[in-house]
Amino acid sequence: xxxxxxxxxxxxxxxxxxxxxxxxxxxxxxxxxxxxxxxxxxxxxxxxxxxxxxxxxxxxxxxxxxxxxxxxxxxxxxxxxxxxxxxxxxxxxxxxxxxxxxxxxxxxxxxxxxxxxxxxxxxxxxxxxxxxxxxxxxxxxxxxxxxxxxxxxxxxxxxxxxxxxxxxxxxxxxxxxxxxxxxxxxxxxxxxxxxxxxxxxxxxxxxxxxxxxxxxxxxxxxxxxxxxxxxxxxxxxxxxxxxxxxxxxxxxxxxxxxxxxxxxxxxxxxxxxxxxxxxxxxxxxxxxxxxxxxxxxxxxxxxxxxxxxxxxxxxxxxxxxxxxxxxxxxxxxxxxxxxxxxxxxxxxxxxxxxxxxxxxxxxxxxxxxxxxxxxxxxxxxxxxxxxxxxxxxxxxxxxxxxxxxxxxxxxxxxxxxxxxxxxxxxxxxxxxxxxxxxxxxxxxxxxxxxxxxxxxxxxxxxxxxxxxxxxxxxxxxxxxxxxxxxxxxxxxxxxxxxxxxxxxxxxxxxxxxxxxxxxxxxxxxxxxxxxxxxxxxxxxxxxxxxxxxxxxxxxxxxxxxxxxxxxxxxxxxxxxxxxxxxxxxxxxxxxxxxxxxxxxxxxxxxxxxxxxxxxxxxxxxxxxxxxxxxxxxxxxxxxxxxxxxxxxxxxxxxxxxxxxxxxxxxxxxxxxxxxxxxxxxxxxxxxxxxxxxxxxxxxxxxxxxxxxxxxxxxxxxxxxxxxxxxxxxxxxxxxxxxxxxxxxxxxxx
Amino acid sequence: xxxxxxxxxxxxxxxxxxxxxxxxxxxxxxxxxxxxxxxxxxxxxxxxxxxxxxxxxxxxxxxxxxxxxxxxxxxxxxxxxxxxxxxxxxxxxxxxxxxxxxxxxxxxxxxxxxxxxxxxxxxxxxxxxxxxxxxx
Numbered sequence: 086x087x088x089x090x091x092x093x094x095x096x097x098x099x100x101x102x103x104x105x106x107x108x109x110x111x112x113x114x115x116x117x118x119x120x121x122x123x124x125x126x127x128x129x130x131x132x133x134x135x136x137x138x139x140x141x142x143x144x145x146x147x148x149x150x151x152x153x154x155x156x157x158x159x160x161x162x163x164x165x166x167x168x169x170x171x172x173x174x175x176x177x178x179x180x181x182x183x184x185x186x187x188x189x190x191x192x193x194x195x196x197x198x199x200x201x202x203x204x205x206x207x208x209x210x211x212x213x214x215x216x217x218x219x220x221x222x223x224x225x226x227x228x229x230x231x232x233x234x235x236x237x238x239x240x241x242x243x244x245x246x247x248x249x250x251x252x253x254x255x256x257x258x259x260x261x262x263x264x265x266x267x268x269x270x271x272x273x274x275x276x277x278x279x280x281x282x283x284x285x286x287x288x289x290x291x292x293x294x295x296x297x298x299x300x301x302x303x304x305x306x307x308x309x310x311x312x313x314x315x316x317x318x319x320x321x322x323x324x325x326x327x328x329x330x331x332x333x334x335x336x337x338x339x340x341x342x343x344x345x346x347x348x349x350x351x352x353x354x355x356x357x358x359x360x361x362x363x364x365x366x367x368x369x370x371x372x373x374x375x376x377x378x379x380x381x382x383x384x385x386x387x388x389x390x391x392x393x394x395x396x397x398x399x400x401x402x403x404x405x406x407x408x409x410x411x412x413x414x415x416x417x418x419x420x421x422x423x424x425x426x427x428x429x430x431x432x433x434x435x436x437x438x439x440x441x442x443x444x445x446x447x448x449x450x451x452x453x454x455x456x457x458x459x460x461x462x463x464x465x466x467x468x469x470x471x472x473x474x475x476x477x478x479x480x481x482x483x484x485x486x487x488x489x490x491x492x493x494x495x496x497x498x499x500x501x502x503x504x505x506x507x508x509x510x511x512x513x514x515x516x517x518x519x520x521x522x523x524x525x526x527x528x529x530x531x532x533x534x535x536x537x538x539x540x541x542x543x544x545x546x547x548x549x550x551x552x553x554x555x556x557x558x559x560x561x562x563x564x565x566x567x568x569x570x571x572x573x574x575x576x577x578x579x580x581x582x583x584x585x586x587x588x589x590x591x592x593x594x595x596x597x598x599x600x601x602x603x604x605x606x607x608x609x610x611x612x613x614x615x616x617x618x619x620x621x622x623x624x625x626x627x628x629x630x631x632x633x634x635x636x637x638x639x640x641x642x643x644x645x646x647x648x649x650x651x652x653x654x655x656x657x658x659x660x661x662x663x664x665x666x667x668x669x670x671x672x673x674x675x676x677x678x679x680x681x682x683x684x685x686x687x688x689x690x691x692x693x694x695x696x697x698x699x700x701x702x703x704x705x706x707x708x709x710x711x712x713x714x715x716x717x718x719x720x721x722x723x724x725x726x727x728x729x730x731x732x733x734x735x736x737x738x739x740x741x742x743x744x745x746x747x748x749x750x751x752x753x754x755x756x757x758x759x760x761x762x763x764x765x766x767x768x769x770x771x772x773x774x775x776x777x778x779x780x781x782x783x784x785x786x787x788x789x790x791x792x793x794x795x796x797x798x799x800x801x802x803x804x805x806x807x808x809x810x811x812x813x814x815x816x817x818x819x820x821x822x823x824x825x826x827x828x829x830x831x832x833x834x
Numbered sequence: 835x836x837x838x839x840x841x842x843x844x845x846x847x848x849x850x851x852x853x854x855x856x857x858x859x860x861x862x863x864x865x866x867x868x869x870x871x872x873x874x875x876x877x878x879x880x881x882x883x884x885x886x887x888x889x890x891x892x893x894x895x896x897x898x899x900x901x902x903x904x905x906x907x908x909x910x911x912x913x914x915x916x917x918x919x920x921x922x923x924x925x926x927x928x929x930x931x932x933x934x935x936x937x938x939x940x941x942x943x944x945x946x947x948x949x950x951x952x953x954x955x956x957x958x959x960x961x962x963x964x965x966x967x968x969x970x
Contacts, residue, residue: 738936745935748901748910752929755903762899764936 099249099434109252110435111330114340116255119262121325122344124209124318124406126265127399129348132158132315133356134374137366139308144296145365150305155356158312159349164503165316165474166345168481169323170338171496175484177334180417181323182473185480187421189487193534198476199418200533202320204526205469206407206414209318210448212466214239215459217401236457237449239401244445247408250434251328258405261398266347268395269375273354276382280361287381289371290363310513315352317470318403319344320477324410358382404448412440422544423537425807429740431768464522471511472530478504543804550834551714551797558718558756559642566591566726567639568683570614570648571628572598573667575606578650578687580697581785583611585685585826586648588700589728597631599624610697624666625673636679644723646828647674650685652692656821675829676798681723683791683828684816691823693786701789703730705781708793709774709815710734710760711743713750716832720795721756723830727791732758737765737773770811771818783824790825797832868895868917871967875941881919886946886954893941894921895966896934914940921946922955939966 112120136154140147169181176184182202187195218236222229246254279285298304322341329336355375358364364377372380379392412428416437419428432438455461478500485497515523568591570582586594595615596607607616619627628647636645651667653660661668674682706729710717717734724732734756738744744762751760765773774792783790796812799805812829819825872880878893894914902909910925912934923942934940944959 741935741937745931748899748931748935751901752903752908752910752931755908757904759900759902759904762901762936764897 099253110250112252112255112328113330114336114343116252116259117322117329117336117340118343119259119402120251120255120328120409121321121340121406122318122347123258123262123399123402124213124321125344125348126262126318126351127213127403128314128317129352129355130265130269130375130396130399131373132312132352133359134366135311135314136308136356137359137364137374139304139311141294141365141367142296142298143300143304145294145363147300147304148363148365149360150308151356152360154305154309154312155353157309158315159353161313161503161506162316162319162349162352163345164499165319165478165507166341168478168496168500168503169319170341172323172477172481173326173337173341174334175481176323177326177337178417179324179326179328179413181320181414182477182480183324183414183417185484186476189480189483190476194476194480196423196534196537197530198473198480199414199423200530200537201469201472201476202324202414203411203533204529205317205466205473206411207444207447207451208462208465208469208526209407210240210243210404210444211451211455212459212462213400213403213407214243214448215452215457215462217397217404218457219459220397220400233453233457236452240404240445240449240452243401243404243408244441247405247412247436247441248432248434248438251409251436253434254405254408258402261395262402265395265399266351268392269351269355272375272379272382272388272392273351273358275388276354276358276362276378279382280358284358284361285381287362287364287377289365289377292365292367294365294367306513307517310510310517313471313510314467315348316474316507317467318406319348320470320473321406321410323477325413328409328413408441408444411444412437415440415443418537421541423541425540426809430809433767461522464518465526467514467518468511468523468526469530471507471514474507475504475511478507540807543799543807547797547799547834551712551716551832553715556715556718558721558754561642561644561722561725563590563726563728564592565643566646567593567635567643568646568648569632569635570594570596570650571670572596572603572607572616572650575603575610576650576652576687577692578652578685580610580695581687582648582650582685583614584697584700585704585789587613588704589726591646591726592643597628625670628670629674629677632674632677632680639679644681644726645679646681646683648683648685651687653686653688653821655690656688661820675796675831678831678833681828681830683826684820685826686820687785688821688823691785695786699786701785701787703788704728704791705730705783705788706732706791706793707774707778708732708734708758708795709770709811710736710747710795711811712747713754713756716795716797716830718754718756719832720793720830721758723828724758724791724793729791734758734760735774735777736760736762737770738762739765739768739770769814771814774815775818775822778819778822778825783822785824788824792819792825792827794827794829795832796829797834799834865915865917867967868915870917871895871939872916872918875964878916878941881914881916881921881954883918884921884946884954886948889943889945891941891943892916892921892946892956893939893964896936896938896940899931899934899936901931910934912940914942920953922949922953923959923961924949924955924957926958933963934961937966939964 136151137148140150172185183195183199186198214236217239218232222232228235246257322337326333326337358378359374362381364374366374375396376393379389383389415424415428418424419426427439430439482497482500482504485493566589568586570586572579595617597617597619599619601618604616619631632645639645649667649671671682674680706724706727708720708724736747778790781790782788794812794815816827819827872893875893877891879890881892884890884892894916896912897915898913900911908928910928912923914921914923940961941964942956942959942961944956946954946956949955
């Protein structure tokens, strides 16, 4: 079963990569440009059209204003780009608006920027793939009834490409992006040549535009706001600096400049041609402005179709930019403990897989919820992005006031101006789009902020509970150990459990059974281990009550271990699920304070005939650790009661900083056992630990390896979702390992 | 899929190199990377050729670390590899790791001996952290 899914994963996602290859997944500028700029370029493609749509309300005479308005938008675009270039230099770890706002304005503005950005990325995916779906349906109308499924398929496709790796998807999607840039520039050049001595006139110039609105200052402001669509997507590079090749800041800044030059010249060129060809745009169902210009310049023909196809392609690809940024921003938020730690996990291809999956699911839900209706989705747009612009500009202003680097006054002036204009645009966007859907985004943002803040609060509480600098590892002995063997039936596993328990010589040892039927056989086999029967009733309840009663008589320094022996007919998951009683007993007792669960599984094919009174000669105890905290110290104290041949701790390096901290703490706390730090090339602790214990060559007869897993149990089950499921993964991987005994030592918070 | 669309890209050469790398196992890849990197460090002896009981200068990237606070004031053991061989560096009486972490690249000077279990080791070497193969 596992084999098959591995093969599938390899076909779709590719060969697993080791952490050392991270360097190879970084993007050169030539690929970073299409990855991070497709969102910005696609919005440029539509900005002129948005301006014309508003100006058209005042009649055809107002349309010539598109050029000055476009210049104003382009100036703002240039300012924002200049400011983001500085952001990229000042905050090379990425995170863009979130990082700037968090560091300079405080926690809540930071969270505001982060949630606005995250929502905007989800919207970007939903809007762009829906637009792509519309384009495909325009070409093949038969597909209209399956529009939602088709759109979801696009999301799945982009998600899969991104799971393959950022570079791989970047290379694949670079073709249409460069194709779009090239086709627009060819269009502009041809257009300018044809305009020497008088521009050709577009077909739509003759359309009648009734005057519905006077040409007021507010209308011009509205047209300007509509044009600021061109700014969306500019933030992408600043969020994704760590994806660039070294030197990261410099490369990101250069790419930002190149992107700015391309977008501004494209935008101004399109607006100029549209004005001089008298292009009008009144209804959403008309040929888009860019298409109309292509039609006029190339007189229809192949050129027109190329521009149309490329525009559709770049629209879908805007989603790819969001896929590059959302997971990275989530991982940054997870490092700062505002998102579940799982968002930091890198998958087989070193991308933040969980972030990619989360983005796909959210975007998919949005598409289904809005029935892939572009006109409704697009209304939600812009609010988030302008909130983040305004916050990042204000944050940079504060940054300059604090650092006062040479020339800071000029930069501060740029940011002051940028912040006021983007803030003004934000107000206009909210005012004009509130009823059409902006209210949804505006109410979702506080909700997301609330969730992130609660996550943070939970992590902080846990950290406070777990770290106690005064605590030193106490010395424990086998006398502190009390063991209870649960006997489901008398079999090879029970025998191993008795041999194991005897070798530890715990303070007390007895067996617990549900039935009295085995008593005679048991007393013949193990006269030294008294057998108790639990009263009738649900098994987990009666066992729990018996252990609680015993726990009352023990001191806080004592451990009470429930030993659960199990025989599996084969190394298959089915055989685990077919014995729900024992599984339930283990999981329930894990949540019982003061009780440790030690599992002794035996697979039928590993059973050998041995003298039931012989004890394993060697018991190597391995404690899996990640941090030095109360949970770990508790597990180490537990390990000391196991009369081990050797106790050692092992940690697998997933993140160099955490590991170095662990090493230093290990020395400072003077924990009296060696700690080994090993690499985990696959970033799968289960696999790495399995390979590690195999080095001891355990056979279950002479040599046993006991793996001690510190777990922590939070009171509310939903909080458990915020913690990595490493213990579960490890137990699963070790279950069928010959001679490996796994014990969970829970720590309650 | 990737190879079919290859000819259309301006970045064929690096991509080709990348595709070739796909054929290698991670172990081969890292050994080759390490050798190529170690060759750029001046005046060091490759571990495979480093003679025992002589003062040598060697380099390597930390693969494994063992910290044992029991012995005296604590010992730190790092296993390094330069792609040609492995060596154990052992420091006694240290309170911090001071930059010795997995993936760190060190240039060390000391005398190569043998540990009780037969591995080659340098005791208390002087070391400098250098730019490793990880970052360009």
